[in-house]
Amino acid sequence: MTDEPYRWLEAIGNRREYVREQLKGGSPVLLASRPEGILLMGVARGQGKVFEIHDRHAMAALGHPADIERIRQAAIDATHLEAFTRAPEDVSLRRLVSFGLSAQLKQNFEQLFTAPVLGEFAFAELGATPPEDLLARVHFDGTFALRPGGVLVVGPDADLEAGATRWLHSQLDPSLSWTSVARLLLEAWWMVSTGTPFDGTLPSATEREQGWRAATADARIELGWLNRRSSRTARYEPLDSAALNGSPPLPTPP
């Protein structure tokens, strides 16, 4: 089947369609760089979606739990080997993604007789200041994009991702508390999950709030926080989503 170039291209195209089809309906994950740190948010019904990777690194993903686990484990192995053999300060998201994960994902995607990775991934690196934060969007075929700070939305639909990113940029003010930011991320999560477009008239704030609350009633909201102000070496802290039940604004994390 793959001995002719045309058939190989066709097989790769089919594989891409298959993966995209499998990822439809996946629960989006969202990241936001803030003055106090980086917030990672996902909504899980089974296995987790937001994970600590190393001292200043975390990831969030949508897709098949077994594939998320493979990539999570590969990232943890690579960062801990780097930190041990060189130094924790040498662990860099740019090198992890460009020279490690991207190559592995591409190789896996193009090996037609192996199972493809069913997942889309977001990685975060905490900098000393918000402009030094780095967010990485990594696709199932190994393509990736790095961006300094801001917002990153990972969902099954590229147009909704772009719309959610634009909308969040317009809504996120540096003075907002983390609970207010988490609520906005959940509103964007609900709209991406339900396929609600971000251009034209958006549902009202009340509808958006009711929407995500109803959609997460039987799920677990996962909130990870890379804390810029922490004195600990490991900056990642899980946040309690119960804080979202109160009225905004609530205090920022310690």
Added chain:
Amino acid sequence: MTPPASPLAGDFVGLLERSQLPPLRIDPQATLPVVTQATTVFAFRFCDGVLMAGDRRATAGNVIVTDAVEKVLEIDDSSLLAIAGVPATAFEMARVLQTSFEYYRRSQLQPLSLPARVRALARLLRDNIPMALQGVGMVVPLFAGVDRTPSPPEPRIFFYDPLGAQFQAVHFAASGSGSATIRSILAFQERHGSPRPAEMSLDEAIRFALRLLMTAAEFDSATGGVNPSAAQFATLKILRGTGVESISEERQAAALGTGGPRA
């Protein structure tokens, strides 16, 4: 590209070996140089947890290499390691433990249990037996870790022999060249003194620890001791069920007050 999976999940030492980066690589043909040694460390229970202390001197033969060594190391927020012996080996062991515990916690999504932590250090000591037998890499550490089995969690003290045997200390443990003096005083205070170490407040425990090091330094030239007038203090760390606290030099000076040795 990724090394084959280990049969033991979350095993960082296994990952290093699969990546051909084994820790504590030894040369069985090594000749005996004059090696740097670090002494003296001890730990005892006080009313609020465990205090672990060490002087800051490292020696090589009769040469003082430095008076600024940190011998009590925070492995993570529920483990402390105090090193006595050859710093080159001991610091490498501390680094392996630090990375191993964090690697396990992150990869397995749960912290390593206290018994597994204690055995992880025993395994490193066993791996180091060839160097210890040659007299160039002996390490006799103390370990304190939080046991999360009881409620509330409780810190516990462990000591080792150079071959890796592990023992739990009920009240106190000491290691290094000044340890004989310190163990004698701790045993006396435990049996006849008042307050007993386990009844001491934090300030009393800090003062007691500093005086122990001052006394050990009187009898052992390899122990750096404490000299407030020269701003020379010890490394003191507190392990509670809730985490680790480092005692600053200012706090040590305040706790010692005018309680220095009589002339």
